[in-house]
Amino acid sequence: MSAEETIDARPLTSRTRPAGLSRLFAALCRQLAFGSLLVRLPGDRADLYRGRFAGPAGEIVIARPLRLLLRLLTRGDIGFAESYMEGDWETPDLPGLLDVLQLNEEHLGAGPKGLRWSRRLDRLTHRLRDNRPGMSRRNIARHYDLGNDFYRLWLDPGLTYSAALFADRERESLETAQVRKYARLLDDLDARPGQHLLEIGCGWGGLAEAAARRGLRVTGVTLSREQLDYAQARIAAAGLSDRVELRLQDYRDIRGQFDHCVSIEMLEAVGEAYWPTYFQALRRLVRPGGRISLQVITMNEDDFLRYRRSADFIQLYIFPGGMLPSPERLRAQADAAGLTPLQERWYGADYAETLRRWRRAFHDQSSAVAALGYDARFRRMWDYYLAYCEVGFDSGVTDLLQAVFEVPGPEAAGRRLSAALPQTDESAATKSASTTVPAGCKLTGLTGFRRIDRICRHADDGNRVPLRSC
Known part of the structure; x- marks a missing residue:
């Protein structure tokens, strides 16, 4: 599937590269199918691996090959991330490298997945941090209570x-785009001034402020003390305290009834076991x-079925207790x-751009x-x-959904928002397009439509076949 060639490279360290390690890395990299990967090992040479099909280019500079290899063999993709955290390897373009690796996920499937006991321990760690009452607050605090000064940067x-x-x-500021997001979510509610809005997961108070400025009464809940303190001060400074009440409260403990509800990227923190509780x-x-x-x-559903059987980097290190739904599950x-x-x-492409802005900032x-x-x-x-998530949205493995639901009642009978509302995400057009993929490509696991589209854009015309023929 791939061709290997050796090129001259500037010496990276004074140490001699072990021939055995070089062969092990070569065995892994020869499975590359799309794009190219430049592997720089300690010594005076570098190895360039080219896949059979055109694609993005990645580069990895390995400072401690033995430590990286041991982590790959014992911890799989989690070990790869941990090696980066520990400084075992570098890259001039982290999203670019992860893009190559993700695009070749199926073809690199025979590579190291980590020891069985290690994978089981990771799954156990994830399950022990599920979002039962009490644990959910600890999980949220681990991420969101890192400090307002940190996030403000x-x-x-x-x-x-x-x-x-x-x-x-290309030209719009992130702040302007965030204001537009709030406006779109509020517009979809068709709410009238004076109505009472519930926000589950109110964060630092941005949407609550926007809703109050429209004349809505707002009750917002969060489990982050840092967020609550900032949001309450923000609302007071805006002179909106008479319209907004923000609480440190679990969504399961909310009582009463509201005219409408908004919840922004909260479901991901609920955990699969509690999805029914959340929707109820x-x-x-x-x-x-x-x-x-x-x-x-x-x-996407195909990736979800594998994802739910394991614990990934995000669940272990960033969002304990988290779980992404597939559209079908939602x-x-x-x-x-x-x-x-x-x-x-x-709006998956918009999330990729948001993450690029965050990572640059x-x-x-630093x-x-x-x-x-x-x-x-x-x-x-x-x-x-941040790079891992950016590549996920760029590739189509993950996507961003804005969904509007209505609670059935006499006023709601037979009503629907217009199906002709504008679609702003390229994935909508891509999903309906006649998509082609390189001949010989493994489609299993490549079900994200933007991911397939990226393969097609990189592939030579002579290697393309209609998707419906595969």
Whole structure:
């Protein structure tokens, strides 16, 4: 599937490269199918591996090959991430390298997956941190209570930690795109001034402020003390405290009924075991005829079936207790709770751009992050996290869904939002297009439509066949 060639390279260290390690890395890299991978090992040479099909180019500079290899053999892809955190390898373009590896995921499938006991231990760790009452607050605190000063360094001025909605990804500011996202979610509710809005997962108060400025009464809940303190001060400074009440409260403990509800990228933190509880809470808390506007990160169903059987880097190091739904699982949960679907929109490409902006700002503020007391391992972990997520959205493995539901009632009978509402995500057009893939490509696991489209754009015309023929 791939050809190997050796090229001259500037010496990276004074140590001699062990021939045995070189052969082991070569055995892994020869499975490359798409694009190219330049592997620089200690010594005075580098190996360039070219896949059979055109694709992106990646480069990895390995400083401690034995440590990287041991982590790969014992920990698989988790070990690869941990090796980056520990400084075992570098790269001039982390998203570019991860892009090559993800695009070749099926073809590198025979590579190291980690020892069985290691994978089982990771799964056990993830399960022990499920979001039962009490544990959910600890899970949220581990991520969101890192400190408002930390997030203020690299988020937009409004401290919005969710995907933006861009009209122009090249020229528009992140802050403007975040304001547009809030407006779109609120517009979908068709709410009137004076109505009572519930926000589950209110973050630093951006949407609550936007809703209150429209004349809505807002109740917002969060499990992060840091977020709550900032959001309450923000609302007070805006002179909106008479319209907004923010609480440190679990969604399971909310009582009463509201006209509408918004929840932005909250479902991902709930955990699969509690998805029914979450959707039943939405149904219980919103009056008949009221609307629910959700923004959710999703994973395509084929990848989800593998993902749910393991624990990934994000679950182990970034969002303990988290779980992404597939669109099919989300729809099934909403249907089981008796919610009526009104509209779906997809914005995965906008999330990729949001993450690029965050990662660029994070790099620009690296010294300031260090000054807050966060060491190099932490900073590299977050660098990997942001790049990992960016590539996920660029490739189509993950996507971003804005979905609107209605609680059935006399006022809601037979109503639907217009199916002709504008689609702003390229994936909508891609999904309906006549897509082709390189001949001989393994389609299993390549079900993200943007991922297939990227393969097609890189492939030579002579190697392309209609998707329907595969």
